Amino acid sequence: MASYSSRVRADIARWLQAGLIDAATADSLSRDVEANERKSLSFGSILAMMAAVLFGAAILIFVAANWDATPRLARVAALFAVILGGYVGGAVLKARDHAAIGEALWIVAAAAFGGSIALIGQMYHLSGDEASALVTWGAGTALAAVALRSNPLTVASVGIADAWLFLKGFDYYSRSEFPHAFLIMAIVLFAVSFWTRSQAARHLIILSVLFYLVLLVTNHDTLQVAIPLVVVSALLFAASVFAPDPVDRVVQLGGRLPLHALLGFLTGLAMIQFELADESTYNSGFALASVIALAGIVAAIVLAGRESRGLRWFAYLGFAFELAIIYVVTLQSMLDTAGFFLAAAVLLGILAIVIIRVEKRMKGPDAKGATA
The missing domain is CATH 1.20.58 (Methane Monooxygenase Hydroxylase; Chain G, domain 1)
Incomplete structure (x- = not known):
């Protein structure tokens, strides 16, 4: 799938060819896209990170395998040498414009720090458990992240x-x-x-x-957690839709706060639905939660679906989940196995029709704008 910047460049070329903009405007737009293009990880950077993780694991396994045969002082010195070498070497390489390799060395150093906690704790019989070791490891890695x-x-x-x-x-x-x-x-x-x-x-x-x-x-209590989650998620979604620029300047999520808010909204409602779906406690509360969930999905598609394909597809998944849970709770006693397959086919057909219509509606304004 082409990136956003690639699609914009293609649109600029098409606008220039159609005479909608002149060459100077096209050049200015292209330079602006290039200046603001988000630098993503290259394939080489990804390989460097993977190599760093494997290298760190190899060092720790080698040290552990030769643990008993190595003098205690040499063990500690070797571990600290790997940590110091990783952080210092990574900083030097990054300063020399080798950012990917430098970051990879920092990952090696962080992994070595985590392994050192376990190995030194074992060597000196220090008290503690895995959770405490993780806290120490995480704190050290966070401090390194801040410093570097x-x-x-x-x-x-x-x-x-x-x-x-x-x-x-x-x-x-x-x-x-x-x-x-x-x-x-x-x-x-x-x-x-x-x-x-x-x-x-x-x-x-x-x-x-x-x-x-x-x-x-x-x-x-489920409702004490779920209801505030639903309310806060709905408020965040509304804020991110009706005031997107100020909100994104604060949270800096690349315009994806609506997607997170929708996830939180549906997660909270799913908690409520599972809580009320039990046969002994089933009442109108489940139906109300289901209606709110479906209404929220529709509102999310209408308000933010045009700008975010990811949000639309997540909303479709949420819609399918709602259909499934409504069926399981309200219809399972009415349908046998054959009826279930028939109902599933009908529901999937309805879902397909809804998705096709929504996608056409989303593309409609763009098509009209292109032909105008």
Whole structure:
């Protein structure tokens, strides 16, 4: 799929050929697109990151395999040499315009730091568990991200925080504490992401907070978590649609806040629907939640679907999910196996018709503008 800048360049060439703009305007537009084009990772950069991860893993495995045969002082010195060499070497290479390799070395150093925590803890019999080690690893990686102003290290810090949340969240059933501290981690890392200019980290943090809320419903009343999530998501969606520029200047998500808000909105309503779908508690609340969900999906497509294909397709998936859950809750006792397949065929046909009509409606204004 062509990138946005490629499509704009093609449009500029078409406008110039059609006589809609002159050569000077076309040149100015092309230079503006080039100046504001988001620099994405090249294939070489991706390979460098993969090589860095594999190299870090190889170092740690080699050290672990020869752990007993290596003197204790040499072990510690080797680990710190890898960390120091990775960070310093990466900084030097990045200063010499080898950003991809420099960032890759920083990832190696961060991985070595995490491995060092485990190996040194084992060597000196330090007390603690995996969760504590992850907190230390994440804090060290976040500090390195701040010091080096590194986008990949910021993303790595968020990933480590997510690993801690996953470990503590699913360990909740055997312990008495819930990982509420993740919210503090998320706030700190969200602030760090602005300093390191890591939009990817902000997207990941928002998704992680939604995962935290899903875990939270296992510890709290579902409606106490889900209803505020639905309300806040709806407000964020409205703000991002009716005041997109000021809102995006604050959150800096590349105009994708409506997509996150829709995800939060549907996640909250799904929590409510699952809570009210039980046969013993089924009442008009489930129907009301379903109506709100369907209305929200339609509103999202109408208000923001034209500007975001990703939002449209996510709305279609949400619509299909709503049809499925409504069927499971309200119709399962009325249909046998053959009836289920018939109902599924009808529902999929309706879904296809709706999608086709919406897509045509979205393309309609553009086609009229092109022929005008």
